[in-house]
Amino acid sequence: MTDSMIEVVDLKQHFPIYGGVFLRQVGTVYALDGVSIKVKRGETVGLVGESGCGKTTMGRTMLRLYDPTAGRIFIDGVDITRLSQKELRPLRRQMQIIFQDPFESLNSRHTVGEILEESFIIHKQLDSRERKSKVKQLLDTVGLSGSASDRYPHEFSGGQRQRIGIARAISLNPKLVVCDEPVSALDVSIQSQILNLLLTLQRELELTYLFISHDLAVVKHISDRIAVMYLGKIVEYASAADIIETPQHPYTQALISAIPEPDPERKKKKIILIGDVPSPINPPPGCCFHTRCPVAKDVCRQQIPVLKQSDTGIDHQVACHFAGEVNLAE
Numbered sequence: 001m002t003d004s005m006i007e008v009v010d011l012k013q014h015f016p017i018y019g020g021v022f023l024r025q026v027g028t029v030y031a032l033d034g035v036s037i038k039v040k041r042g043e044t045v046g047l048v049g050e051s052g053c054g055k056t057t058m059g060r061t062m063l064r065l066y067d068p069t070a071g072r073i074f075i076d077g078v079d080i081t082r083l084s085q086k087e088l089r090p091l092r093r094q095m096q097i098i099f100q101d102p103f104e105s106l107n108s109r110h111t112v113g114e115i116l117e118e119s120f121i122i123h124k125q126l127d128s129r130e131r132k133s134k135v136k137q138l139l140d141t142v143g144l145s146g147s148a149s150d151r152y153p154h155e156f157s158g159g160q161r162q163r164i165g166i167a168r169a170i171s172l173n174p175k176l177v178v179c180d181e182p183v184s185a186l187d188v189s190i191q192s193q194i195l196n197l198l199l200t201l202q203r204e205l206e207l208t209y210l211f212i213s214h215d216l217a218v219v220k221h222i223s224d225r226i227a228v229m230y231l232g233k234i235v236e237y238a239s240a241a242d243i244i245e246t247p248q249h250p251y252t253q254a255l256i257s258a259i260p261e262p263d264p265e266r267k268k269k270k271i272i273l274i275g276d277v278p279s280p281i282n283p284p285p286g287c288c289f290h291t292r293c294p295v296a297k298d299v300c301r302q303q304i305p306v307l308k309q310s311d312t313g314i315d316h317q318v319a320c321h322f323a324g325e326v327n328l329a330e
């Protein structure tokens with residue numbers, strides 16, 4: 001048995017853009033451009049980066065909600081890259097997703113009980129009485145009362161709706177859950193309750209999480225390892241502690257400098273990046289970050305830096321020609 005729950009190799013997701021009278025292809029969105037990553041069984045990997053960097057596309061392509069343009073996807077050792085939807089169906093139980101907006105993802109015309117029963121009906125599991133009992137058990141597991149099953153999603157608060165989304169995601173005993181910005185739409189006080197619920201469920205159900213967020217402060221709270229994404233590529237990947245304490249990529253250093261510091265004694269330099277993220281329709285040559293990197297040199301504009309093991313001797317990968325030599329926070 002492999003120790004990797006997820007392994008993606010050189011994954012690419014390019015979306016064609018059609019235009020003109022004849023709707024010909026006029027461009028391409030390079031949403032994912034050669035991502036390789038392994039997530040071990042039972043761990044949480046946080047995937048962090050600014051809006052539009054490809055995080056959500058990565059989560060959905062890994063689950064084969066989108067068909068990849070190129071590359072390979074292995075889930076629990078099984079190559080699912082080219083499986084048909086019919087072949088994927090039995091594997092779908094093992095890989096689930098929690099969406100950012102629980103209201104959008106829950107059918108407002110169905111009661112919570114009907115929503116939670118749906119997965120069992122689709123996968124032809126349990127009879128009607130067993131399904132109702134399982135729904136009660138699921139609601140209890142996520143901290144909601146059994147009476148919630150007769151109510152509609154609009155009758156719940158945002159945090160409660162996300163609990164319903166989580167109940168649906170764990171209903172079929174998955175091994176892997178992609179959490180796509182699951183707390184971004186919630187108040188800060190509710191965010192920590194949902195994060196703690198996810199951590200408890202992970203321990204009890206032995207789940208593996210890919211936790212997608214634009215907020216590094218949230219990601220560091222829940223992740224064992226963190227992958228930093230920029231313009232469809234992973235630019236740094238290491239343990240959460242190493243990413244936070246010794247970031248090597250200038251982009252990661254800038255993201256960390258933006259995390260609010262609760263201790264007023266520990267002052268840190270804030271790194272302001274100039275300019276916007278380039279368009280994934282027309283990514284820059286060389287290092288994808290060179291247009292905003294304060295220490296870019298000629299080589300950065302010409303050669304793409306490969307994600308490789310840093311010289312630190314620990315498991316820490318960086319894609320920068322000057323990894324280990326630059327510290328923007330100094």
Ligand code: SF4
Nearest residue numbers: 287290293300320321
């Ligand atoms: Fe900056 Fe060059 Fe490193 Fe890219 S390769 S992050 S441009 S120093």
